[in-house]
Amino acid sequence: MKTCKMCGQAKEPSAYSSYRRGEKTYLSSYCRPCSVERNRTYYRDRVRASRLKRYKDNPEPARQAAYRWKRENRDHVNAYVKAKYRTPKGRAQELVGGARSRARKRGLPFDLTVEWVVEKLVAGMCEYSGLPLTLEPKDGRRHPRSPSIDRIDPSGGCTKANCRIACLQANIALLNFGQASMDELVEARARTISSQASKEEGSTTRARARRVKRPEAPDTLNKRVMI
Numbered sequence: 001m002k003t004c005k006m007c008g009q010a011k012e013p014s015a016y017s018s019y020r021r022g023e024k025t026y027l028s029s030y031c032r033p034c035s036v037e038r039n040r041t042y043y044r045d046r047v048r049a050s051r052l053k054r055y056k057d058n059p060e061p062a063r064q065a066a067y068r069w070k071r072e073n074r075d076h077v078n079a080y081v082k083a084k085y086r087t088p089k090g091r092a093q094e095l096v097g098g099a100r101s102r103a104r105k106r107g108l109p110f111d112l113t114v115e116w117v118v119e120k121l122v123a124g125m126c127e128y129s130g131l132p133l134t135l136e137p138k139d140g141r142r143h144p145r146s147p148s149i150d151r152i153d154p155s156g157g158c159t160k161a162n163c164r165i166a167c168l169q170a171n172i173a174l175l176n177f178g179q180a181s182m183d184e185l186v187e188a189r190a191r192t193i194s195s196q197a198s199k200e201e202g203s204t205t206r207a208r209a210r211r212v213k214r215p216e217a218p219d220t221l222n223k224r225v226m227i
Ligand SMILES: [Zn+2]
Pocket: 004, 005, 006, 007, 008, 009, 030, 031, 032, 033, 034
């Protein structure tokens, strides 16, 4: 009996292939099934390594082939990208990737992760307004309640401590006009709606007024920058 080096089982000598060195005949260290497996993975790893080396030595042909394939299969690529951006993970990758490159360009600290964003997208609520977020487009364009990364302190970095996920419409308004202007608008609109509601006694309008009148979290920052 001989123990195979790979599977550790003791097997009859006939379970091993043999080879000759001069006068002597030796048994292989691996039983027949194990040596088949070993040869196969050895070959596979060698092929992989040589393909990788060929790519690294001259990446341009492979890149050109990938560009060409994308050009020739544009519909396929577009459908893939669209489907990806409708999943929390795909959208989080897009958001984090964009924030990372902007942070790098501006030399800002950055510690956001895809997992951190995914968790908030799955929760599905704008952390500024409380409105529900959506990953779907609207009329073929970005939805006003698409998620976006909002820096709470615009002079601070792209960090988990300083960022929240806000709906796009809130982020754009805050970016352009700041918190004070936003609060002024929201409060004025809520007052208008509730006075119209008490005049008209319309149940739909009252429901709208109740929704809009939700108080905003106090925030003293005026100048905001979207990242
Ligand atoms: Zn074996």
